[in-house]
Amino acid sequence: xxxxxxxxxxxxxxxxxxxxxxxxxxxxxxxxxxxxxxVFGNPEQISLRVHVQNLDNGSDxxxxxxxxxxxxxxxxxxxxxxxxxxxxxxEHSIPAALQIPKGFHEExxxxxxxxxxxxxxxxxxxxxxxxxxxxxxxxxxxxxxRLNFVLADAIPVVSVENQGLxxxxxxxxxxxxxxxxxxxxxxxxxxxxxxxxAISAEYRTRHYFKLMATTPLRKWEFLFSRTILxxxxxxxxxxxxxxVAWLVFGEIFILTPIAIGLIAAGSVLFVAMGMALGNLAKExxxxxxxxxxxxxxxxxLTGTFFPLEIMPDFIQTTALFxxxxxxxxxxxxxxxxxNVSGALGNLAxxxxxxxxxxxxxxxSLKWRAE
Amino acid sequence: MSATVEDAxxxxxxxxxxxxxxxxxxAVDGLDLLxxxxxxxxxxxxxxxxxxxxxxxxxxxxxxxxxxxKVLGQDITRxxxxxxxxxxxxxxxxxxxxxxxxxEHIRYFAGLFxxxxxxxxxxxxxxxxSLQDRADVHARKxxxxxxxxxxxxxxxxxxxxxxxxxxxxxxxxxxxRRELWRVIEELRREGRTVVLTTHYIEEAEALAxxxxxxxxxxxxxxxxxxxxxxxxxxxxxxxxxxxxxxGLSTLIERGLTATSxxxxxxxxxxxxDDLSTVLGHxxxxxxxxxxxxxxxxxxxxxxxxxxxxRIEEGELKP
Ligand SMILES: Nc1ncnc2c1ncn2[C@@H]1O[C@H](COP(=O)(O)OP(=O)(O)OP(=O)(O)O)[C@@H](O)[C@H]1O
Ligand SMILES: [Mg+2]
Numbered sequence: 287x288x289x290x291x292x293x294x295x296x297x298x299x300x301x302x303x304x305x306x307x308x309x310x311x312x313x314x315x316x317x318x319x320x321x322x323x324x325v326f327g328n329p330e331q332i333s334l335r336v337h338v339q340n341l342d343n344g345s346d347x348x349x350x351x352x353x354x355x356x357x358x359x360x361x362x363x364x365x366x367x368x369x370x371x372x373x374x375x376x377e378h379s380i381p382a383a384l385q386i387p388k389g390f391h392e393e394x395x396x397x398x399x400x401x402x403x404x405x406x407x408x409x410x411x412x413x414x415x416x417x418x419x420x421x422x423x424x425x426x427x428x429x430x431x432r433l434n435f436v437l438a439d440a441i442p443v444v445s446v447e448n449q450g451l452x453x454x455x456x457x458x459x460x461x462x463x464x465x466x467x468x469x470x471x472x473x474x475x476x477x478x479x480x481x482x483x484a485i486s487a488e489y490r491t492r493h494y495f496k497l498m499a500t501t502p503l504r505k506w507e508f509l510f511s512r513t514i515l516x517x518x519x520x521x522x523x524x525x526x527x528x529x530v531a532w533l534v535f536g537e538i539f540i541l542t543p544i545a546i547g548l549i550a551a552g553s554v555l556f557v558a559m560g561m562a563l564g565n566l567a568k569e570x571x572x573x574x575x576x577x578x579x580x581x582x583x584x585x586x587l588t589g590t591f592f593p594l595e596i597m598p599d600f601i602q603t604t605a606l607f608x609x610x611x612x613x614x615x616x617x618x619x620x621x622x623x624x625n626v627s628g629a630l631g632n633l634a635x636x637x638x639x640x641x642x643x644x645x646x647x648x649x650s651l652k653w654r655a656e
Numbered sequence: 657m658s659a660t661v662e663d664a665x666x667x668x669x670x671x672x673x674x675x676x677x678x679x680x681x682x683a684v685d686g687l688d689l690l691x692x693x694x695x696x697x698x699x700x701x702x703x704x705x706x707x708x709x710x711x712x713x714x715x716x717x718x719x720x721x722x723x724x725x726k727v728l729g730q731d732i733t734r735x736x737x738x739x740x741x742x743x744x745x746x747x748x749x750x751x752x753x754x755x756x757x758x759x760e761h762i763r764y765f766a767g768l769f770x771x772x773x774x775x776x777x778x779x780x781x782x783x784x785x786s787l788q789d790r791a792d793v794h795a796r797k798x799x800x801x802x803x804x805x806x807x808x809x810x811x812x813x814x815x816x817x818x819x820x821x822x823x824x825x826x827x828x829x830x831x832x833r834r835e836l837w838r839v840i841e842e843l844r845r846e847g848r849t850v851v852l853t854t855h856y857i858e859e860a861e862a863l864a865x866x867x868x869x870x871x872x873x874x875x876x877x878x879x880x881x882x883x884x885x886x887x888x889x890x891x892x893x894x895x896x897x898x899x900x901x902x903g904l905s906t907l908i909e910r911g912l913t914a915t916s917x918x919x920x921x922x923x924x925x926x927x928x929d930d931l932s933t934v935l936g937h938x939x940x941x942x943x944x945x946x947x948x949x950x951x952x953x954x955x956x957x958x959x960x961x962x963x964x965x966r967i968e969e970g971e972l973k974p
Contacts, residue, residue: 292767296756303755493749499717500745501768501814502737655718 289503294511301515307481311519315474316526322466323535336422337374337383339365345391350436351408354429355384360422371411382412382422398437417596463537467527468617469590471545472610474523475552476584478516479560480577486564486651487573496655505653513557513644520553544620544629551637552613558643559609565650584610589618609639665729668693668818668849669714674723676709676873683709684720685873691851691866696844698860699853700955701870702963707853708748710870711820714851715745728818741769744816748823748853750807752795758782758806759791762813769814784839785809786832800827808836812843819843821852825859837863857956867955869962877962881955888961889953894923894934897947910937922951 302308336355342348356362365374371385386408397404410426412419435442489495498508524541531537541549560577567573587601588594588611594602605611616632619625669691676684683706691697699707712718714725716732716739725732727739752761762781766773773781782788785805790798795806804827811819824840825833833856840863843850854860860867861881868878877884896903899921907914907921912934914923925934938948 288770289768292764295767296753296760296764299760300753300755492751493747494751494753496717496747497750498768500715500740500743500747500811501765502740502770503768504737654716655712 289501290507290511290514293498293503293508294515297511298515301481301519304481307478310477310481311516312523312526314477315470315523316530318470318473319467319527319530320534322470323463323531334360334418334421334425335363335380336360336425337363337365337380338386339367339369339371339374339383340386341367341388342386342390343388347391347394347406347433348386351386351429351433354432355425358425358428360425375411380412381416381418382410384422384426385409385411394437463531463535464539464622465593465618466591467531467539468614468621470527471524471549471617472552472588472590472614473585474527475520475549475613476556476581476610478519478553479556479563479581480574482512482516482557482560483564483567483573483577484570486561487567487570488564490565490652491570493655495651495653499654505651506648508653509561509644509648509651512561513554516557517550517553520549524549539621542620542629544626544633545617548613548616548620548629548633548636551633551640552610555609555613555636555640555643558640558647561647562643562650565647565652584608587611589614609636612636612639665726666693667691667726667729668695669725669727669851671714671725672723674710674713674725675721676706676713676718677721682873684713687723687870687873687875689714689868689875691849693849694844694847695865696840696850696852696863697866697868698864699851699868699870700855700857700860700959701853703855705870706873707870708822709873711822711851711853712747715743715820716740717745741814742817744811744814744819746807746811746819746821746824750803750810752798752803752806754796755794757792757794758787758798758802758809761795761806762809765810765813771814773813781809781813784812784842786835801829801832804828805832805836808839812839816848818849819851821850823853823855825854825856833859857954857959861955869959871963877958884955884958885953888958890926891924891953892931893951893953894925894938895949895951896921896923896938896943896945897949899943899945903941903943903945906941906943907937910941912937 301311338352338355340348340352352362365371365383371383374380375383390406390408393404393406397406408426408430410419410423412422432442499505528539528541531539559580563576563580564573567576583604585591587597587605588608589605590610594605594611597605612632612635616629616636619629619632667690669689671687671689674684674687674689675682685706687706687710689710699710701707709718713720714727714732716727716736719733728742730739732739752758756764759778759782762778763773779788782791785808787802787805787809790802795803798806804824808821808824811821821840825836828836837859840850840852844865852859852863865880866878867881867884868875869884870876877888879887895917898919900919901916901921904914904916904921907923912923913925914921916922923934923938925931
């Protein structure tokens with residue numbers, strides 16, 4: 287125990303004295319939080335913008351339609367009727383624009399009067415495959431349907447009410463920050479993989495493992511102290527994140543016991559993965575290359591920044607093989623959705639992987655000389 | 657600390673038939689080594705002789721291919737963990753940690769040996785390797801010699817009964833080397849056993865009670881420095897300083913074996929020769945010279961004789 291403590295103190299000093307290691311372990315997650323909080327913290331500010339070119343000269347029905355589109359909650363940006371709309375879209379890189387044709391009002395009036403050949407049509411131009419186009423299409427369809435009801439003198443029966451998440455989830459506000467927080471904690475437990483893999487590679491090339499082996503320190507005590515430090519720092523960093531979220535964004539996050547378990551298990555998992563990479567790589571450069579190969583796919587493909595649901599199928603399949611997916615899902619289950627059984631399942635996966643990688647790091651560590 | 661290893665033996669090290677192979681290379685080739693307690697043993701040998709491999713096997717840090725070794729009466733593989741407590745090691749490739757100071761290193765290693773050092777003990781350890789003025793500098797800023805001194809302090813911090821120092825004074829300036837010799841002699845006075853490897857023959861001569869000369873994985877000669885001199889050297893040289901080359905022929909005419917060395921002439925005499933006869937010849941020759949120096953053979957001559965002989969036998973060729 288005293289040996290482990292001596293090693294922990296000496297290692298902790300060295301780790302925190304390295305500017306790179308202490309920045310990426312403690313400050314980087316907070317920086318991410320500030321960036322995300324600044325960009326997404328105020329959801330009212332970002333709303334969809336719909337460009338509308340009205341060629342029907344401000345006629346009543348065309349104006350009604352534009353009003354209805356606007357009332358779905360999007361901002362209307364008028365486009366000059368003299369513009370060629372497809373060129374305009376290209377030049378301004380906008381996802382979609384609505385065109386109301388000349389004679390729209392007359393055509394609507396004629397159809398309402400029972401003329402079966404009358405076909406009042408509006409056109410939505412744009413890249414039909416983009417997510418923004420699809421969102422705008424939804425708004426336009428909503429407006430068109432409403433106009434049809436008005437024309438038919440009918441009253442809509444069914445409607446939708448938006449509601450935040452019910453009690454039982456930790457974050458009742460359901461804010462955007464609430465969605466990103468688990469992702470940021472995910473990056474926080476993942477990032478030490480860089481430092482730890484580099485340190486392991488350095489320990490081998492500079493013969494530090496052998497130097498440690500000249501003392502009574504045992505290999506498992508060494509592994510334990512090296513892991514404990516990063517787990518402890520992960521909790522310090524979590525505390526900083528929660529504190530900044532509260533002080534800067536006024537959002538109070540309460541960590542559930544499952545979240546605490548996930549942070550501990552996830553930290554162990556990625557420290558062990560880093561040590562194993564460092565031990566198995568032939569050279570320090572190879573260790574850092576491997577760490578990159580592991581880090582970036584996990585950062586982008588596990589629902590950290592973008593919900594997995596909007597990803598193509600093959601990425602969703604890939605994500606199943608990336609350990610961070612289970613960490614992120616578990617944290618979201620417990621913090622955002624209050625889904626206890628889902629969170630426990632994900633925690634179990636992370637814990638089993640942590641044990642497996644810890645064993646791999648112990649096995650790959652050549653403690654004595656060859 | 658010493659209680660962890662029960663040891664009735666008078667031998668600090670008892671190794672028999674040690675072999676270590678790397679592919680076709682026999683880095684250690686059937687080595688026997690018996691080291692009594694309380695002495696300083698120097699392992700002397702050219703680069704690649706297998707010194708580091710041998711000591712690391714004895715330290716338990718490398719696995720031998722075959723053979724057995726006991727350290728302080730305990731089998732090194734079976735009692736690995738007990739042995740760690742009583743053995744101090746300076747590896748040849750020692751490097752301190754960049755971001756710890758010497759004081760922190762010493763406290764760290766003391767902790768690993770289960771000791772906590774008082775202020776005075778710390779000061780004394782730092783002073784013993786003259787690092788007191790550099791105690792609070794990050795180790796990456798230390799000079800090569802200062803790093804080496806720190807490594808020696810770390811080898812001693814656990815209060816070991818047996819100390820392995822693999823090239824302790826490589827990279828040290830002459831004054832620092834002599835200082836370290838004092839530290840090592842102090843260890844012997846305290847009853848500890850020291851095994852050191854070195855390329856410096858004067859170091860072995862100055863410090864060692866026993867010298868083992870290692871070539872190509874084998875110990876080819878061992879004994880006290882004096883006994884090695886007796887065994888392997890049989891000449892004494894008399895150097896006539898400034899006698900000039902014309903003196904050489906005169907001396908050879910008188911039946912002496914002599915060679916010229918610049919302005920000097922060196923007369924070789926057999927160990928059994930009566931020196932007064934030789935000196936008589938010199939004075940009768942009536943030569944002018946500035947000084948007479950008798951040159952005792954040194955361990956270096958022994959070393960060169962043995963290693964040179966090995967080269968001639970082809971044993972140093974790969
Ligand atoms: N891990 C290893 N793998 C392969 N060969 C090795 C290994 N370690 C040592 N050797 C070889 O074993 C031989 C003995 O090496 P060793 O380091 O023991 O020599 P040494 O006497 O300590 O030399 P030096 O005075 O240069 O330190 C050398 O030929 C070396 O190349
Ligand atoms: Mg060596």
